[in-house]
Amino acid sequence: MLELALLEATIVACYAGAEALDSWKPPRGHAERVAGDELWILGPRSERCELLRAVEDSLRAVVPGALVIDQTDGWAAWRLSGTDAAHAMARLTILRLDRQDGRLHQGAVAGVPAKVILTESDYRVFVPSPVGHHLRDRILEACGDLAPTMGSPRGFDGSVG
Amino acid sequence: MALMIPCPTCGLRPYTEFWCAGELPEHGGEASEADPLETDFQRVWLRRNVAGPQVERWFHAAGCRRWLTLTRDTLTNGIHDGA
C-alpha cells in the first residue's frame, strides 16, 4: 500500500553563524539543521505569519544581523506513506533513510536535490518547487506496480487539509 | 555513483551529487594586496596536478549546498577528511 499526498508546511529559513544557531532555542516549530549556518523551522501552513514573526523576533534578539527568510514557496513537499513507502524510497534514492543519527537526510531523490524527514508514519520529501511535479511523476511511474493512491493534502502537523 | 564523498553535514554521499572544483590552489582564495601579478597568474591558471594526495574543494549541490575541503589520492581515490 502506498499513498502520496502534498504536504503543506511553512518553512522559515534562518541564516546565522554556526555557534549562534547551535545555542539558539527556536520559540516554536520543528527545527532541522540544513547546514552549519542554515536552520529551518517548519510548521503548519496555517501558522505561517506567526511562525515567521516569532522566529525572526527570537533570532534577531540574539543575532541582530541574522537573515530570516520565508522559504515556503521555494520548496514543494510530498508525503509518502503506507507499508510500501520504505520500498518506494529505495527505488528513488540511495539515501540511507533508516539511519537514525539525528542528521537531516539531504541528497538526490529521483534525480533532484531533496531533503527527507522521517516520522513514525511517513516520509516527508522536500524538493525545489520548480521540480515538485517531477518528483510526483517519478514516484507514480517508478512505483506504478504498487498501485499508489493520491491522498488529499496534509498539513505539517499531520492534519488532513 | 561509486566514489563516495564525506560531506561534513550530510555524511557519505555519491560524487554525482557534487560539483568538483578540483585542486585547491596553493594560495587559497585570499585576495592579498601583496600579490604580484605573476603569483596571481599562477594561482589562477596553474595547478600542481600531483599523482598522489591532493587537496580539493567539492560543493554538495544536491544536498546541503555548502563547500567542503578534503584530500583525495588521485591514484587510489582514497579520501581523507579535511585538508
Added chain:
Amino acid sequence: MTALDFEGRQVPVEPGDSVASALFRAGVRVFSRSFKYRRPRGLYCLTGDCPNCQLVVDGEPAVRACVTPARAGQRVERPTGWPSPDRDVGSLLWHLRSLMPVGFYYKTMLRPRALWPMAERVIRRLSGVGPVARDRQPVRRERLTHYADCCVIGGGIAGLAAALAASDRGESILLADEGTIGEKLAPGPARTRALELHDALARRTGVTILERATAVGVYEGPLVPIAADDFLHLVLPKRVVVATGAVERHPLFVGNDLPGVWLGRGAARMAGAHRVAPGREMVFWGATEESLESLEVLRRAGVVLKGVVLPVGLARTLNPAEYPLIADGEIIEARGRSRVRSVIVRTTSGESEIACDLLVVSLGLEARSSLLRQANPAFVTGTGDVVEPHGVPPEPRREAGCFCLCEDVFTKDVADAWGEGFQSTELLKRYTTATMGPCQGAMCHRHLTGFVEARTGPAPASRATTARPPARPIRLEDLAAGARYPLEYRTALHDRHLGLGATMEWTGVWKRPERYGDVLEEYRAVRERASIMDVSTLGKYRIAGPDATEFLERLYPCHVKTIAPGRSRYSLLLNEAGYVFDDGLICALGPQGYYVTVTSGGADQAEGWFRDWAEAWSLEVHIGNVTATYGAINLAGPRAREVLAALTSEPVDNTAIPYNQHREVTIAGVKCRVLRVGFVGELSYELHHPRLESEALWDALLEAGKLCGLVPHGLEALRLLRLEKGHIIVGQDTDFDATPAKLGLDWAARMDKREFVGRSALERLGRLERDRELVPYRFPGPGAPLDGAQVLADGERIGYLTSSRFSPVLGHGIALALVKRTNGTVPSTILAEDGSGQRFEGTRAQGAFYDPEGVRLRA
C-alpha cells in the same frame, strides 16, 4: 504440452529445461556460428561461460541459452547463418583463412579508400553475433537500493557457506547468484549440499537472496550493481565476498570447437539434470577426481564408452574391465566437418583414432576471477574455487585449435602475433582480440597469461590483463534503469503558458515560452503598448549580515558601497581570470542587506560561487538562495505604467519608482518588489513576488492589460528587443574568455577599486593587445544573416555573429559580432556569410541601435 517457438517449429519444454536443453532434446546440434569464420558451434560448458549457445530469445540478442529457463511461447532463433544456421555459406571463410590472418584488417583494405564503405558493409554482414531486433520494446526497469554489511556474489557452496558464517557473526547479508541456487550442479552430493545451505540461509533474518541476478562489477564505495529482471539492484555493502567459482578448463587441440565436444560439467548436467544423453558413443578425457564424478553420471545415462583417457593415478582406481582406459594419453585432434566423428589420442606408444560422436573433456578448473580482479582488495575477498590454485594449463602446440571461442582467435594466431612482436598479455590481447569477447576471457584468459609466461617467465609482460566491468554481458536497458525523461524545471506559470498556446523551449534545465504565436506581434506589444514576460527563472539571492557590503564589494567589479538603499546597479560577474561569466542587478535594501539577481542559466552556480568566496574571506555574510521562492514577471512597454496603476493604489509614477531603483509595492493584492530595469529598452517593471502568487498576478496583469492591448512575449521576442539595445546575453554573446573590455563594457570594471575578483587578471590583460572584440554592425536589409554567420573582412575570416536579427522598428539588420582586431582596430565594413549561402554587407554601428539615449526606458 508446453512448447517454445524455435525458428518456426514448436519445441516441447519439460519442467526444469533451459532453452538449450529443450532445443538439444529436440535434436538441435548447431547452436551458433562463430564470430569470424562462421564455424559451427554446439553446446559446450552449459554454465553460461562460453559464447557457443548465444541465441536471440524474444527479440533479445546474446541470450545465453544454457542458463535461461525455457518458457512456453518463447521465440528462439539463431542469429547468424545463411541460408540457414545449419548450412551456412559463411563456413567457406574457414577455407580463406590464410587471407585473413591475425590482425589482417590493420594491413589490408587500405586502398583504394573509396571501396571502404562497401567493404565495411560486407564485413558487418559476415561477422558478429546477429542483428538487434528493432521492433523490440525496451523494458523499463527501476533501480532498488540495498544496504548490507556483506554482499556475497555467487550462490554456490562456498558463497552460501560464507553468507551463513557472516550471518552467524551478526552481519546483514545480500547474496546474489546469476542463476537459481544449485542449477549449475548435476544431481549429486554437491547439489544436495547447496540446496541445504540455501534453505538454512533463507530462514535467517537480515538476509536477502537474489536469484537470476548478475553482478555487473565491483565499483569503489564499494558499490555492486546487480542486474535482474525486476530491478537494477544497487547494493552498497561494507564488504564484498566474491564466490563466483571456477569454470572447467578450455582445452586446446585441433577441432576443439566442434559440436560434440563438451566440458565435463556441462555433459554431466545435460545427462543428469536434463536427462538427455549428450551423445551415443563417447571418448572421455579427464584429469581430476571431479572428472570421475562426471564420467560416472554419463555412464549411468547409458552413453557407450569408447575410450577413457586419464592420468595413470586416476586410471588405476577404475576397473579396466568396465572402462576402456587409456593411461597418460592426450587428445590432439577432434575430427569432423560439422560435428565430432572421431578423435586422435596420442600416448607414449603413438597415435590412434577412435570413432565417436561425443568427446567430453574435464581437465581441471579455471577461476572465474574477473570480479575479484576488478575490485579493491581493501574490501573484497574471495572464497571457494575462485581463489583455489588450479595449476597452469599446459603449453599449447602451434596448431592447437581455437584459443578464444568468442572472438575466433586460434592458437596459431596468438603464436603469429607473438612473432610479429606483440610480446605481452596486454599487447596480444589488443592485437588478436583474445579475451575481448562476451566471456571476457573466462575460457581463455589463463591460456593467454600462460602463453606469455612460458616465454618470458614470471614478468610484468605476463601479468593478467586488467579486468573491467561488466563481468558478464549486460543489457543497455539495465544500465538505463531508473533513468527517464530529462528533468524539467518549471516556473509557477507553466500551465498558464501552455494554456496560452506557447511553444516551450529549453533554456538550460528550464522550460520557457519561446513564443505564444506571432513573434512580431509580441515585439510590437512591447515597443508600442505593454507586454508581460515570465522571468521567474532569474537567479535571486538575499545577501545580509554585518559584512554583506564588504562581501559584494570584493566579489563584483562595480562599486557597491555607493549604491544607496532603494537603488539598483547592473553589474557583470567576473571570475579570477577576469572573464565574464554572469551578470545581474544588485539592489540595496538598507539595513536588510541586498537583493541580487543573476541570469537564469547561472542561477544555480551562483550559490556555489558566493559561498566559496564568503568562506575564503571568512566574512560574516548570510546568503539565502531565493531563486525558486520568488517568481518574477517583467511588465514592459510605453503603457506599462498605466497597467500597473490600474492594479494598485500606491503611487507608481516616475518619482515614486525611478529608473534603476526598486520599491516594495502591492500589485493586485500581491506584495512585490518592483525593480525598474531596462533590458528590452522600454519602460519596464520587474515584479518579484512570492512564487505561489504568480498565477494571480499574471492573470491580474492580463486583465488590466486589456485596456491597452497587452499580450505576453516570449524568449524570441526578447532576443530581438534586447539586441536592438545592444544588450548582451551572457553565454550567447560571450565566449568563455570575454573580458569587460572585449565586450565594450570597460565601464563595468572599476579599476579604481582596490580589489575585486578578477582585478589582477584585468590589470595583467590590460597590458596586452586585445585580440578580439564584440562589435555592433548593421546590415541594410531586407532580411539579416543568421546567428553564427561567419564574418569576413578583406577575404579573411575574422569572426562570427553572436546575435543577429532584422529590426522592425529600425528597418534594417542588426548584429553583434565577435571579431579579430588587426592593427588595433576592427573593420568598419564586413561581409557576413551564413549557412543559407547569402552574403550580407555590414557596416560598423553604435552599440545601442535603438533609442541610444535611453529616453524610453527612463520615462
